Each structure stands twice: as structure tokens, then as C-alpha cells.
Amino acid sequence: xxxxxxxxxxxxxxxxxxxxxxxxxxxxxxxxxxxxxxxxxxxxxxxxxxxxxxxxxxxxxxxxxxxxxxxxxxxxxxxxxxxxxxxxxxxxxxxxxxxxxxxxxxxxxxxxxxxxxxxxxxxxxxxxxxxxxxxxxxxxxxxxxxxxxxxxxxxxxxxxxxxxxxxxxxxxxxxxxxxxxxxxxxxxxxxxxxxxxxxxxxxxxxxxxxxxxxxxxxxxxxxxxxxxxxxxxxxxxxxxxxxxxxxxxxxxxxxxxxxxxxxxxxxxxxxxxxxxxxxxxxxxxxxxxxxxxxxxxxxxxxxxxx
Amino acid sequence: xxxxxxxxxxxxxxxxxxxxxxxxxxxxxxxxxxxxxxxxxxxxxxxxxxxxxxxxxxxxxxxxxxxxxxxxxxxxxxxxxxxxxxxxxxxxxxxxxxxxxxxxxxxxxxxxxxxxxxxxxxxxxxxxxxxxxxxxxxxxxxxxxxxxxxxxxxxxxxxxxxxxxxxxxxxxxxxxxxxxxxxxxxxxxxxxxxxxxxxxxxxxxxxxxxxxxxxxxxxxxxxxxxxxxxxxxxxxxxxxxxxxxxxxxxxxxxxxxxxxxxxxxxxxxxxxxxxxxxxxxxxxxxxxxxxxxxxxxxxxxxxxxxxxxxxxxxxx
Numbered sequence: 001x002x003x004x005x006x007x008x009x010x011x012x013x014x015x016x017x018x019x020x021x022x023x024x025x026x027x028x029x030x031x032x033x034x035x036x037x038x039x040x041x042x043x044x045x046x047x048x049x050x051x052x053x054x055x056x057x058x059x060x061x062x063x064x065x066x067x068x069x070x071x072x073x074x075x076x077x078x079x080x081x082x083x084x085x086x087x088x089x090x091x092x093x094x095x096x097x098x099x100x101x102x103x104x105x106x107x108x109x110x111x112x113x114x115x116x117x118x119x120x121x122x123x124x125x126x127x128x129x130x131x132x133x134x135x136x137x138x139x140x141x142x143x144x145x146x147x148x149x150x151x152x153x154x155x156x157x158x159x160x161x162x163x164x165x166x167x168x169x170x171x172x173x174x175x176x177x178x179x180x181x182x183x184x185x186x187x188x189x190x191x192x193x194x195x196x197x198x199x200x201x202x203x204x205x206x207x208x209x210x211x212x213x214x215x216x217x218x219x220x221x222x223x224x225x226x227x228x229x230x231x232x233x234x235x236x237x238x239x240x241x242x243x244x245x246x247x248x249x250x251x252x253x254x255x256x257x258x259x260x261x262x263x264x265x266x267x268x269x270x271x272x273x274x275x276x277x278x279x280x281x282x283x284x285x286x287x288x289x290x291x292x293x294x295x296x297x298x299x300x301x302x303x304x305x306x
Numbered sequence: 307x308x309x310x311x312x313x314x315x316x317x318x319x320x321x322x323x324x325x326x327x328x329x330x331x332x333x334x335x336x337x338x339x340x341x342x343x344x345x346x347x348x349x350x351x352x353x354x355x356x357x358x359x360x361x362x363x364x365x366x367x368x369x370x371x372x373x374x375x376x377x378x379x380x381x382x383x384x385x386x387x388x389x390x391x392x393x394x395x396x397x398x399x400x401x402x403x404x405x406x407x408x409x410x411x412x413x414x415x416x417x418x419x420x421x422x423x424x425x426x427x428x429x430x431x432x433x434x435x436x437x438x439x440x441x442x443x444x445x446x447x448x449x450x451x452x453x454x455x456x457x458x459x460x461x462x463x464x465x466x467x468x469x470x471x472x473x474x475x476x477x478x479x480x481x482x483x484x485x486x487x488x489x490x491x492x493x494x495x496x497x498x499x500x501x502x503x504x505x506x507x508x509x510x511x512x513x514x515x516x517x518x519x520x521x522x523x524x525x526x527x528x529x530x531x532x533x534x535x536x537x538x539x540x541x542x543x544x545x546x547x548x549x550x551x552x553x554x555x556x557x558x559x560x561x562x563x564x565x566x567x568x569x570x571x572x573x574x575x576x577x578x579x580x581x582x583x584x585x586x587x588x589x590x591x592x593x594x595x596x597x598x599x600x601x602x603x604x605x606x607x608x609x610x611x612x613x614x615x616x617x618x619x620x621x622x
Binding site: 031037039084087088091093094095097098099101102103104105106107108109110112113222226229230233237276279280283284287288290291294295298299300 | 358364366411414415416417418419421422423425426427429430433434436437438439547548551554555558562588589590591593594595596597598600601602
């Protein structure tokens, strides 16, 4: 029984990790290439979920909804970049934090005005509904497996894109030394815009994919944003590989810590104290992990800047 | 010139001192409690400005100290200790200890990593608050009443509490002023301008920065003590990262590295919040773009504007 639980929670952790990776990929590139702290990245995830919910309700089909939501999320990201963010690239981090914090406040509220404060729900697509028996006694929802699989597929594609194509090469070079790339005659402004739009779309995709299993509500991106920052800081800013490994690590540590922390502690402490400290420690685990990583490697596991 | 510099702080504190004496408007409990709230957050913003503005250390977890100060009141009250002469030292000591430990680790990192590691410690404090099931957990706890001062319930009326907060604000402001113009303060400001050069001429910056971090955390713990007393309520919501963000916004709105600015920023933030939320349920819809516009077009915040208006050089 406990082993089954371990498998289920591992899959849940993997699913959270994949989700975090989809959001972190864009954020770490924006951060690494443009040296831009975008707190509003979590909002892109929320917008993606809302767009998917709206278009699914309109078309009656999740996949049509997704197909419409992605270009809209991309467009929305590009509009934000064009009107606001591009004027902030040259500013210091503090100005960027303040402005993007303002954008979070605005968009969280705007979402409430447009779609209402009540959470929206999106039905799981018919063909992927229900659960599947992975092993005797191990039932797992199909949709969560779809999320994991699509996330891993995108991670693979993204890895190929970044390591094998010309645009990927420019992005990597930009993360290492952006002014040098610009000096070599690359239109860095256009590169920034592509990276930004792409990152916004990935975050939107993540939001759309979890819309059927989470409630779509204002502010849903806020806490995930902080987890995403933990991921990119552990992974090393600007590194896709680092983001991927750190995302899975954070997803697994968080999920497994919450479900097994108290029972592991029970081996050392009496039951009451174990469940008390376990509950206290579990949500803190990833932050402790991050503080520890930064303590030993102040620039993360795979820093892009040399 | 020196007199001219004092105009702003004198008018701020003068206005705060006479407010409760202004007939029916000034004795309105609602007005008094809002302005007291402004002064409490002014203390928190002042403390953050010490590290953010003067030390150029961007802490994204400063709200943790608000929570620590508040929980010191809450937990001690829950055990029947409502004496401020015990609560305040405990609040300050625990805040200082937390700042010492987290500061010593955080200051190993620089730039964005410092922002993130302070955020991580802030989140740890938040989740610790959530896990305190015996003290309300996620929901927080209501206090039996305001703290007693040497056994007397003198802070019970809004007006008395107002003057109490005012006195704390004056003391904290004076202490911060003294600190930033002292030799110690000049070293901190030197490190902001050019850390490498300061190291080269023989200052061990780590110990200076750790000291200012501990001072800032301790002062913010005091603000937490006052905040818990004002609302007579303690909850982990005091420690969310959004709250840390709001503190940064207050300091930036007022103008970085200017103590007067921290007070004005706290006032502007809270009064805008209060005013807009009376006009519309969706006040953030207007406040958010306002922040973006401040960043894009009004560099230096309110103090920047004030300096441009009056032509005073640097308003410190």
C-alpha cells in the first residue's frame, strides 16, 4: 500500500516538476538573456489557463480551445513586451521588480473583472478522462499522464531547439554575454522579443494544460511564480538544462516531502512531534534546498554566465 | 541650507503630532487608526530603506520580520503574558536572531541571488507561521486585547495608541538619521557606490552589511509588534511574499535612500489603497498601472519629485 502511494506521489511530483519546467523555461531565458526580472511571468500562466477555459467553453472542445488559447497567449506576451517590458531592460532589477509587481496587481484584478472572482472549471477532454491501471492496485488519472508526457516532449523539443538550431545558439550566446552577441551584428531586440513571446506561450501552455485539474482563479500564478524562481535559481539562471533538472527536483522534493516527511520523521521522533514538525518542515523543504544550493554554489547548479 | 532640509521632516512630524487635536476630524477613530497604520508601515519602510536604499541590498523577505514581531505578541499573549516590557524585547531579540542567521547566509550571495535567497527565508517564515497549529495556523489568532504597558492598559484607546506609535516612529526615525550620517552609515553607503573600492581600502564589508541587516530586521520586528497590537490579530498573511513586495513598493514609491521618502512612500501607498478601495472594489486595477507609470516616468519616487520642485540637492 505504502509502495503504491510512493509511485503515485512520485508521478504527482513529476507532474508538478514538468509544469514548473514549462513556466521556468521561459523565465530563465528572459532572465538569462535579457537580465530582466519578470515577476509577471506567473500571470502568463494564469492568462493561459483563463484563455483555455474561455475558448473551451466557447468551442465545446478542449483541443480547439487550446489551439486558440496558445496564439492568444503569445500575442498577449508580445503586447506586454512591446508596451512595457522593453522600456525596462536597461533599468536595474529593483525598477523591474516594482513595475512587474504592478502588472501582477493589475492583471489579477483585470481577470476578476472580466471572468469573475469565482473559480472556473474546465472539463477533462473526453478521450483522456478516467484513470488507467498502471500496475495492480495502482490507478492513475490519464490526464495527469498526458501532462507529464506533453511536458517531457516539449522539454525534449526545447532542448533540441536550444542546442541544435541557429536561433538556439543565439539564445545560448545571449545568456552568456548579450552585449557581445549584439556587437557581432545580431538584432538583439528581435531576439529578446522572440524569447519573450515564446516563454509567454510556454507558460500559457502550462496554464492551459492544468486548467482541467486545478481551479482557474485570479492569483493562481502567484505562488507558482515563487516556486518557478526557486527552480531557476537552483538550476542556474539562463540554463535550460539546469531549469529542467531543478524543476523535477523541486517538484519531487515538494510532493514527496509533503506526503512522506511526517512518516520519515516518525522513525526519529515520537508520533505527535513527528507529525507536527513534519507538517512544519514539508513546505519549507524546497526553500531549504534552495538556500543550501546557493550556500555551496552561489550561482546555481548550471550557471550560464562564465 | 540645513534649515531647508529640515522643512520636510518637521512638517511631516508636525502634521502627525497635531492631527489628533484637530477637532472632530482628528478625533475620528477611523482616521486615527488609518494614520497609525501608516506610521507603523513607515517604521517598516524606514527599516527596509536602511538595507535597500542605503545598503543596496534588495531584500525580498522583509515581511518575515513583521510576522516575527507580530507572533511574539500573539504567542506571548496566548500564554497570558501581555506586558509590553516583556513582549517588545522578545520581539526585537527574535527578529535580530533571525536576521543574524539568515543575513549571514544571504550575504554570501550577490545581486539577484540575494533577492531570491531572502525571498526563500521569507517563505520559510511564512510556512512556519502556517504550521503553528496551536496558534491558529493558516487562520491566525485574535489577541485578547492590546499589550499592557507596565501593567496599565494605556494603549486601549485609538488616540493613546496613535501617540504611542507616533513616539516609536520619532525614535526610529531619529535613530536611522543618526545611523546613516555616522561613520558606519558612510561605510554602508560607500559599499553601495563601489563595494570593490571599499574592500580595497580595507573595510570588511560583510560585517558592516550583516550589522545593518540585523538592525533593519530588528526595527521591522518593532513594526510587527505595533501592527499586531493595532489589529489585535496575528496571522501568517503578514509574511506573504506579496507583503514583502509591498514594502519594497513603499520604499521605491517614496524614493530610495531617503528616510523622509520611506515615510511618504508608506503614506502614499496605504492612503491610495484606502482611498481607491472606497471608490471601487477593483482598486488594484488602477493602482497597478500607477506603479508601472511611476517606474517608467517618475524616477526617484516622491522624494525625486520633491527635490526637483524645491531644488534641494540630496534630501538626506
